[in-house]
Amino acid sequence: MSYVRDGAEIYRRSFATIRAEAELGGLPEDVARVAVRMIHACGMVDLVGDLAWSPGVVAAAGAALRDGAPVLCDAQMVASGVTRKRLPAGNDVVCSLGDPRVPELAERLGTTRSAAALELWRDRLEGSVVAIGNAPTALFRLLEMIDEGAGRPAAVLGVPVGFIGAAESKDALAGRADLEFLVVRGRRGGSAMTAAAINAIASDEE
Numbered sequence: 001m002s003y004v005r006d007g008a009e010i011y012r013r014s015f016a017t018i019r020a021e022a023e024l025g026g027l028p029e030d031v032a033r034v035a036v037r038m039i040h041a042c043g044m045v046d047l048v049g050d051l052a053w054s055p056g057v058v059a060a061a062g063a064a065l066r067d068g069a070p071v072l073c074d075a076q077m078v079a080s081g082v083t084r085k086r087l088p089a090g091n092d093v094v095c096s097l098g099d100p101r102v103p104e105l106a107e108r109l110g111t112t113r114s115a116a117a118l119e120l121w122r123d124r125l126e127g128s129v130v131a132i133g134n135a136p137t138a139l140f141r142l143l144e145m146i147d148e149g150a151g152r153p154a155a156v157l158g159v160p161v162g163f164i165g166a167a168e169s170k171d172a173l174a175g176r177a178d179l180e181f182l183v184v185r186g187r188r189g190g191s192a193m194t195a196a197a198i199n200a201i202a203s204d205e206e
């Protein structure tokens with residue numbers, strides 16, 4: 001059978017197709033580069049219309065990563081998708097969802113495990129890069145924690161997917177003047193897209 005077998009060539013053609021088909025013209029260059037990689041992860045060139053961002057988000061997240069900030073992820077699927085060799089400072093990629101304390105925390109706090117797991121981020125939140133790709137409750141809880149005085153991340157990529165709370169949690173993030181953020185408005189999102197955004201910000205290489 002005839003098909004492309006060269007990984008680098010597949011990537012080159014994919015990115016060229018996305019740049020030809022997606023309407024990237026209205027995006028700042030740094031956000032466009034992130035959008036291309038997010039589209040690459042989900043195959044939906046119309047994703048651009050759902051993106052919302054604060055003007056400094058890519059620069060802030062990139063600078064934080066170069067300074068060694070950890071990447072705090074809501075789901076292991078997000079953490080697994082981050083390409084470690086793209087990270088500029090051997091950054092820690094943290095997902096606390098599997099910590100043995102989390103089920104009891106969730107029970108006590110009356111919330112999901114995804115939201116409860118953020119309690120274990122408290123000492124690392126300040127200056128971090130937060131990547132939420134699955135759980136709307138984690139994004140809601142992050143905003144509550146920041147309002148309660150927890151550390152302020154350098155940037156928040158808020159891309160949870162789904163039907164219950166996903167759009168609302170991302171609207172809440174996009175309404176924040178005090179945070180650098182990138183969101184995909186509406187129901188679309190997911191771990192792969194979120195990891196792709198981190199990978200784009202972490203390195204200029206395609």
Ligand SMILES: C/C1=C2N=C(/C=C3N=C(/C(C)=C4\N[C@@](C)([C@@H]5N=C1[C@](C)(CCC(=O)O)[C@H]5CC(=O)O)[C@@](C)(CC(=O)O)[C@@H]4CCC(=O)O)[C@@](C)(CC(=O)O)[C@@H]\3CCC(=O)O)C(C)(C)[C@@H]/2CCC(=O)O
Pocket residue numbers: 074075076077078097111112113114115133134135136137138160161162163164165166189190191192
């Ligand atoms: C309500 C939840 C949603 N999960 C979605 C989609 C996917 N989730 C997968 C997997 C394997 C996991 N999801 C959990 C995070 C689990 N999912 C939830 C919760 C019940 C609540 C989260 C919330 O509403 O904020 C959540 C459990 C919790 O108590 O927090 C997961 C921890 C469940 C588990 O396996 O224990 C697990 C994450 C594992 C990890 O990576 O660390 C899917 C792969 C579903 C599947 O198995 O088929 C899929 C992945 C989507 C993605 O790209 O990330 C929704 C649709 C996001 C949904 C939330 C919104 C809704 O409208 O329902």
